[in-house]
Amino acid sequence: MAQITASLVKELREKSSAGMMDCKKALTESNGDISAAIDWLRKKGLATAAKKAGRVASDGLIGVCVEGDRGAIVEVNSETDFVARNDDFQVFTKDAAALALVVDGDVDALKHASYPNTGKDVEGHLAALVGKIGENMSLRRSACVKVKKGVVASYIHNAVVPNLGKIAVLVGLESDGDTEKLRNVGRQVAMHVAAAGPQFLSVSDVDAGSLDRERSILTEQAKASGKPENIIAKMVEGRLRKFYEEVVLEEQVFVVDGESKIKKFIESSAKDIGSDIKISSFTRFVLGEGIEKKEENFAAEVAATAAGK
Numbered sequence: 001m002a003q004i005t006a007s008l009v010k011e012l013r014e015k016s017s018a019g020m021m022d023c024k025k026a027l028t029e030s031n032g033d034i035s036a037a038i039d040w041l042r043k044k045g046l047a048t049a050a051k052k053a054g055r056v057a058s059d060g061l062i063g064v065c066v067e068g069d070r071g072a073i074v075e076v077n078s079e080t081d082f083v084a085r086n087d088d089f090q091v092f093t094k095d096a097a098a099l100a101l102v103v104d105g106d107v108d109a110l111k112h113a114s115y116p117n118t119g120k121d122v123e124g125h126l127a128a129l130v131g132k133i134g135e136n137m138s139l140r141r142s143a144c145v146k147v148k149k150g151v152v153a154s155y156i157h158n159a160v161v162p163n164l165g166k167i168a169v170l171v172g173l174e175s176d177g178d179t180e181k182l183r184n185v186g187r188q189v190a191m192h193v194a195a196a197g198p199q200f201l202s203v204s205d206v207d208a209g210s211l212d213r214e215r216s217i218l219t220e221q222a223k224a225s226g227k228p229e230n231i232i233a234k235m236v237e238g239r240l241r242k243f244y245e246e247v248v249l250e251e252q253v254f255v256v257d258g259e260s261k262i263k264k265f266i267e268s269s270a271k272d273i274g275s276d277i278k279i280s281s282f283t284r285f286v287l288g289e290g291i292e293k294k295e296e297n298f299a300a301e302v303a304a305t306a307a308g309k
Contacts, residue, residue, distance in 0.1 A: 002032030016041050019124015020112070060084050060137070062168040062285045063097035064154045071152035071170040072100035074110070074142040075285050076126075079135040088129060089137070090164055096122060096139060097163065105144030143283045145170040150280075151179055153186025157194045166287040169193045177275035185269045185277065188256055189249075193284050198249035201279060206248065214243050249282065 004027045012023040012034055018041050030036035060077040061084050076093045083089050096110065099122060103109035115125040122139065130137050145152050150173045156165035169190040173182050200206050215236060222235040244251040250263040260268070262279075270277040 002027075004028055004032060008032060008034070012037050012041075018127055019120040021120060022124055060287060061090065061093045061160065061164045062156070062166060062287055063093040063164050064156060064168050064170060065094070065097035065101055065163065066152050066154050066170070067101060069147045069150065069152060070101055070144065071146075071154055071172075072097050072105050072142060072144045073154075073168055073170050073283060073285055074100050075140045075287065076137065077140050077288070077291070078137045083133055083135050083137070085160070086133060088133065090161060092126065092129060093164055096142070100142040100144065104146075105142045107139065107142045110142050111139055141285070143170075143285075145172045145281050145283055147172040147174050147280050150175045150177075150277075151182045151186055153183050153190050155187055155190035155194055167194050167285070169282065169284045171282045172280040174278040174280045175270075175273070175275050177270075177273035177277065181273050182277070185266075185273075189262065189265075189279065190282070192252070192255045192262065193249065193282050195255045196249075196252050197284065197286075198252055198282075199247040200249065201282065202250050203244055203248055206244070210247075211240075215240065218243075249279065 004024060008027055009020060009023045012018070012027060013020060015034070016023065016026075016038055018026070022041060023037070026037035026040045027034075029040050059079060059081050060075065062073065062075050064071060064073045066072075074093065074096045076089070076096060078084055078089060095115070099113050099115075100110050103113055111123040112121050114120075115122045118125050118128075120128065126137055126139060153171050153173065154163075155169045155171075156163065157167040159165040171186045171190045171193065173186045173189075175182055199210075218236045218239045219232065222232040222239070225232070225235070227235070241251075245253070245261075250261065250266075252262050254260045254262055254265045257265075266277050266279060
C-alpha cells in the first residue's frame, strides 16, 4: 500500500478541484496513482469541476451574515447571473457567509472549513456544485467586522434575496447606546459607504504611499500655475482637503442629507442616543471588482458547446 502523503493529496486536489477528503480517498482506492485517482474521482462525479476551472467567473453574489457584535461578508463568483439566481448557489453563499463568522473572515480557513452535512470541506462542496450546475465557480474572498461593545450593521444594495446581492457593506459601531438605534445609524452609514465607496475610515488611516503620490501630483499641477512657492503650498493643502473628502469616510458628505459630513452625522446621532458612537471599521464588497472579464466570442462559444467541449 503506497503512503498517501499530504503533498500527494495537494497535487491531486490541484489537478481535479475535488475536496481534500475526496482526494485522499481516491488516492487510497488507487494505491497512490494520480491518474487512476483522477479516473476514480471522475467516475464518482467529483472531478468534473476541472474542465470548468479555466473560465472567468466574474458574476455571482455577495453574502453577509451578522450576529450581534460580529459580521462576515463573502464573495462567491460564477460565470453568469443565471447561476447566481440558482437556489443551490444562493444557499451555498449564505452558508459560506455564516461559516466565515466562525473563521473570522479568513478565506483560506473558510475554504477548508467543514461544510455541514456533506462530509466535505467548503471548497470540496463548491467543486461538487460546479459539477452539478455546469459553470465555473469560486469562493473569492471574505472578511469579518467585529466590535467590543456595540453593533455591526449591514446593507445590501438591490438585494436578490435577504442577505445576498451585488454590493454589500458591513459597518462596526462602538457604543454603549441602545442597540436598535445604533443599528439604524449603522445601516445609514452602510448605505452611504455602498454609494460613496470610501477607501479609508479617517484621515490618519490614509497610507503614506497614497498620500505622497497625491501630494506629488497636486504639487506638479499647482506649479503649472506659475504662482510663488508659498501660494503653491497653500494650493496643495487645499486640494488635499478635497482629496480627503473623496476617499475618507469621516470626511465625506453624507449622501442621505447631502450636507453634513459623516463625522458630524455620527456626532449628532450620539447626542440623540445619549451615548458616544465611534465607527470602528467598515468593509465594502462590490461583485467582480478587480476581475478582468474575458471577451467572449459568442459564435465560437456556441460551436464549442456543440462540439461538446
